[in-house]
Amino acid sequence: MFREVPVLPLVVPLAAAVFLALLWHLRRRGMLSAPRAAVAFALCFYVAGVVANTVFPIYLDMPSRSGSPWHSSLYLEPFENYEVADAVMNIVVFVPVGMIVPLLLARTSWWRVVAVAAALSLTIEATQLLTARLLGGGHVADVNDLMFNVLGGLLGYVLFEVLSRVPGLGVALDRFRWR
Template sequence: MFRQVPVLPVVVPLAAAVLAVLLRSLARRGRLSVPRAAVAVVLCVYAAGVVANTVFPIYLDKPVSSAPWTGSVVVVPWTPYEVADAVMNVLLLVPLGLLVPLLVVRVSWWRAVGVAAVVSLAIEVTQAVTAHLLGGGHVADVHDLVFNVVGGALGSAAFVALSRVPAAPPVVSRFRWHDDAPDPAVVARPEPVRG
């Protein structure tokens, strides 16, 4: 049995450091409040959980693989894939789809999906690197990427649906880190000068 890098001593200080940076950033912009701090805490706990469950285990004494990188990467879509893995990968990024609209200036379904795709790609690349160089315990899989993006999209769609409840906008605005930017189509254009 190989010795593993302990998870909690890595992810807890990392999450605490990120939380401190986020809270300081909110305070500097005059946006720090209890609801926004709660979003920062949820984001850091969520991110720590994602890292703990997608990057670890990392082994301390497992020999570095001399096998080709392709041994820890699945790039051919629609090969056999477990339904349980698909469901887990969808659920993994649903919270991110809910959080992104609270963090960005302009709420957009495409922005949430884009963030989900970037985060998922970062997870898969990290898994490939740790599997090959550090004896990590995960395989990077294109299916994970696809189902993660579906999860981010579902989370974003849930946010949009919840935001359409008549009482929701004032509550949601207390948790948002930015004021809504004016819609360029709605901004009044100056009248042409006649004369």
């Protein structure tokens, strides 16, 4: 059994600090309301879950073979040895990005959501590569994850746009927007 960096003692306080900072930001701008606070909470909860499941585990005593990493930590070939279940999981995990970004940005479009999803996914993949190479991380940076995460963000945005056109629901969604 390998010793791991504990997840919850790191992720939960960080998420709580970011949540409080977001509430302070909203209050300072005179925009604090229960729906917007709910968006801030959802954002922090979502990001904490993504970090906990994509960056961790980080092993403290992972063995290496003659100084090389214990497994390959980077895949750059699209669709090679990539399972449908992994693709579906990455799409589903990033659908919330496509639904939260339009609530946070004053002006949003599909390409802005794609840019945010790509930046977030690229940050995750780079973190996975760095932790695997430097800290004994247990994940692999994969170009397929990046592609399917972006697709998930785009699908979330399409879903958000469809829902915002439903009579009555669009007005309700406006109460959650940060503009």
